Amino acid sequence: xxxxxxxxxxxxxxxxxxxxxxxxxxxxxxxxxxxxxxxxxxxxxxxxxxxxxxxxxxxxxxxxxxxxxxxxxxxxxxxxxxxxxxxxxxxxxxxxxxxxxxxxxxxxxxxxxxxxxxxxxxxxxxxxxxxxxxxxxxxxxxxxxxxxxxxxxxxxxxxxxxxxxxxxxxxxxxxxxxxxxxxxxxx
Numbered sequence: 531x532x533x534x535x536x537x538x539x540x541x542x543x544x545x546x547x548x549x550x551x552x553x554x555x556x557x558x559x560x561x562x563x564x565x566x567x568x569x570x571x572x573x574x575x576x577x578x579x580x581x582x583x584x585x586x587x588x589x590x591x592x593x594x595x596x597x598x599x600x601x602x603x604x605x606x607x608x609x610x611x612x613x614x615x616x617x618x619x620x621x622x623x624x625x626x627x628x629x630x631x632x633x634x635x636x637x638x639x640x641x642x643x644x645x646x647x648x649x650x651x652x653x654x655x656x657x658x659x660x661x662x663x664x665x666x667x668x669x670x671x672x673x674x675x676x677x678x679x680x681x682x683x684x685x686x687x688x689x690x691x692x693x694x695x696x697x698x699x700x701x702x703x704x705x706x707x708x709x710x711x712x713x714x715x716x717x
Contacts, residue, residue, distance in 0.1 A: 531705045532657065533615040534587050535560070536602050538643040540677075541592045549663040550595060550676040552621035552688065556661065557588050559692045560699070564588070572608070573601040582700030598643040599650030606651060616656040617702070618647060621676065625662025628687030630695055632702070632711045633658050657707065661691055 539545065539554030547555075557577075564577040575590040587609070591601030606616060620643060625631060635655040638644035648654045663684070666675035680688065695714065702710040 531584065531615060532586065532617045532703045533584075534589060534602075534605060534609070534611050534617070536589045536591065536598070536605075536616065536618045536647075538595060538598055538618065538620040539590065540594050541590075545677070547679045547685070548677050549680050549684070550621055552661040552663060553619040554590050555688065556619050556659070556692055556695070557590055560696070561588055566590070568592070572604045574605070576605075581703045584703050586703055595643040597646055599646035599648070602647050603650035613651065613653045613655050614657075616651075617659060618644070618656055619659040619661070620644065621663045622660035623663060623665050623672065623676075625660060626664045627662055627680070627684040628691050629662035630691040630714055631660045631662075632707075632714045633660070634707060657702075659695065661688065 535557065537553030537557035539551035540548070545551055561577045561579055564579045566575045566577045569576045572589065573591060573593045575592060577588040579586055579588060587605065589601065589605055591598045593600050602616070602618070620641060622631070624639070634657050636658065637654065638648055663676065666672060698710040698713045
């Protein structure tokens with residue numbers, strides 16, 4: 531059962547629509563009209579919502595991407611969440627825009643937000659919801675690509691992906707990881 535959903539991104543207006551903020555953007559979509567509160571003890575913005583009748587905490591770390599683990603670790607320890615109760619939502623270079631995949635565990639694949647979460651939790655077996663952003667064209671730096679705004683087409687593709695994920699969120703939160711994964715990961 532998922533009790534904490536973390537969206538990764540960078541705080542600040544200049545980063546709002548960047549590819550690296552895919553996690554923040556999805557949590558905004560998921561939260562709907564839920565109210566966000568700035569919780570200094572968690573180094574992040576927190577909202578409570580219900581998904582499929584289950585209470586879930588949403589977290590947007592305000593520590594910047596590379597220090598996301600500080601926020602995630604603080605919430606996980608405070609509420610004594612097991613690693614299986616944590617879902618991290620992030621951007622994924624190895625998937626094209628609009629593709630979304632769900633998986634459990636794995637490495638950080640060079641993603642500094644994931645690297646810091648793994649270091650702070652001392653475990654890599656949390657669930658991950660990966661929103662594709664694609665790779666930069668040859669000669670472009672990855673950092674410039676992830677910190678630039680998505681195109682209009684990419685935003686439309688992401689909106690479609692959010693809607694597909696929304697259809698399986700209740701199942702996922704209730705502990706149906708395998709069934710949710712089968713639905714999302716099929717073409």
